[in-house]
Amino acid sequence: MRRNSTILGLVAALAIGLVALPVLAATTDVDIRGGAYIPASLTVEGNTTVTWTNYDEVSHTVTSTGGLFDSGPIEQNETFNHTFNDTGTYPYGCTLNASTQRTPMQGVVIVVPEGMVVAPDENVTPGEESNMTLAALIAGDENLTSFADAVEDAGLTQTVLAAGGPYTVFAPDNAAFEVLGNETLAELSNDTETLDALLMYHVVRGNYTAEDLATEANVTGNETVLETLAGDSLNVTAVDGDLTIENATIVTSNLTADNGVIHIIDTVLVPPGFVLPPENVTPVENVTPAENATVVENATTAVLPEERVIP
Template identity: 35%
Template sequence: MKNFKTLCITIASLFLLQACNDDDNNNSTPPEQPVAVTIVDAAVANGNFTTLVAALQATGLDATLADKNAKFTVFAPTDDAFDLLGEEAVTALLADTDRLSDILTYHVISGEVDAATAIASAGQLVEMVNGDSVGLSLDGDMLLVNTATVTITDLTTDNGIIHVIDAVLMPPAEMGTPTSNIVETAVAAGNFTTLVTALQAANLDTVLADTSKKFTVFAPTDAAFAMIDEKTLAAIIADQEVLTNILLQHVIADAEVDSVTAYSLNDIMVETASGANITIDINSETDMLTFGGVNIVTKDIYTTNGIIHVIDAVIVADVELPTVPMSLVDVAVENGNFTTLVTALQATGLDTVLADLDTDYTVFAPSDAAFAKLPEGTVAALLNDTDTLSNILLYHVVPGKVMSDAAVAIASSDNNQVVTANSAQVALSFTDGMLFVNGAKVSAADVMADNGIIHVVDNVILPPTAKGTPTDSIVDIAVANTNLSTLVDALTTADLVTTLADETATFTVFAPTNDAFAKLEPAVLNALLADTDALTSVLLKHVVSDVEINSVAAYGANGTMLTTAAGDMISVGINAETGMLMIGDTNVIMTDIYATNGVIHIIDTVIAE
């Protein structure tokens, strides 16, 4: 230890001596001080915040955020975020510096709040520099500030932290000094006449006019009520108990839940005045606040006894609706979006079947837009071939009532095929929040009729090819199909012909056409054909062994993975836009070519990876 101390003293002395010599020689230069990088410096240097920087400069807030002696946290909207407002709106804000300053300071917290602290504060309100608060919440692993998503966190500067967001935050409406109660406000607005009528019918108008109480009301507009079938709405209004339960589902009693508080309650269920628990949520696709899955289109209308948020649909939820004397056909006719379907039902006489009020059905109903996707002339041909048309229509019908939640449960189970009215099987699948019936997406669910339920689908669902009694093996079929000659040559080169001709085995083959092989670069294709091992590996990626997967089973596997004969995994999916079955990144353009030892599906691209 003594030696160590001596060494330290010696080194220190040397430094001191050197320092003295430097002073004597007058050669010393002060160490270069690092240049401080402020929040504004970082935003300018980044290049993705030009609009934000221009706004800060227009309001003089650039000087504030460049203060090296202060600390700030900025939720910084990108140029793309400002672009969502529109050029005209941005120009107007740059000309209104008071409003712009309020908006900009609504993006700033005094002090440093890193991502970990912000995430830990999810579900809470945080005060911003302008005096208003934001609601922090989580959408999975993503942090939300009100409805904006934080896309990049913890860009540190010498005077604070930047978190990047994908939308501009707008300060909440000022409460002001309301002069009208909830009911008076609704009456004066002019677009809540049905709501007011319903409140009066349920004797709730006096309750919501009580200024000694506080309420939060999610108010459906007249247009929202108009989405309910006219006869159904009349029956609801005539049934006071049902009407009361529905209306009270739109009310939170003894509380004023403003929009910012609602943002912080993202994905939380709140108890309504009916006793039902309804979820407050932020739609990550639209960045809209929702209540019970319904969009809140106008927020924070303050009254003397609470807050109104305007919604675009009526929340029925689990309330059992009164019986409405309308058949499935009546509902389809009245809706107006099913004219082709109704014409087809009438042409086949199935309109009489689906009008039977004593029997319940679930109809996956193609809209007029769905029928319009069929090749030109198809509908006219079908109307002249009523046997084929009847079979197609019955493939859209399931006996009994299957509500959307039950359909999702079936779709999520191991047994996700149901028997249709033509005694065939149809597969239900649920992925990415979408319910599919074979390749058709359910675009609207639970349209109620007296004898069943309509789920609107965006494609006509064609029955699968009947298996019959195949006479040829997979290889025989491929050889006979001139569009598969390249595949046959490849199978021959890879010595897989014998394998796939084996009548004692079973295979599912996703067969690329000649055009599919032609998509490959000639050099790649030639190299592949010259490398037997590589060619075999690629070809076996198109084969699933020991199982015959028909199209319905494949649709049912939507969102899952298959193990190929090559030993790797490949995804099964449905293109949500076209309804086409997809294996990996390839489209299945023809299904269910049955062989004596399996089934072939034709695909438009070679599966190379």
């Protein structure tokens, strides 16, 4: 009896111990080597702790763009960690080398709901791989030179498209960017945080071919909703064989990269609440009366259309 009582006591103690154990968060690591975060783009599930380790002789920081976390200086072989509970896109960088390096250190952690992490090669049909990243495919397409320039200027978006995935990119063609005007584009290129926010609105997580989009839309009554890396939603509509993304139409579909797929669209998408900087227009009163008609006509084409500014 004493032996049985001892065994029962041990079982009870073990059970209590197991119940008392905390639920452990998933963990993953980012190395800081050669003035870069490796990997620069990281997709994790919620409740994941990310640990950064600095292997460089010089100090670095891990500083959130949105102020969520800031490691302060991390010396060689020191670490910093942060647990990501909420889904979203969290860009970060090093504040110590921003003025000394031509390209500042940048990284991003993309947090998705638990159980939704997808293998990098999901939905890529064998034989269709391009051996190119999304960033490289965009840079090499002659119809996307303006979009490629914007991606390069933004920096963070380029890091995401080069190192993360799989993603589906709705890339505006050159004509779509021409509508914005040179001065608007110049202002955006000088404001990389705003430009990144605009470009991330054109990227969704996962591989969606045109056929996938049409199927998703038809299942839900000709329309479906995708969540962008900017955290906003995109409405996708299938009507009479045409696919529209918000107010843009897909003109070229299914350009496949190693880490996703690109669809070329005919309009730059503008997130809700996002106001593009307007073109500078010469006031009518500053010109002679004889030229007023010409100036007014030019001003009409220079100012962004109202539907492109979403309050």
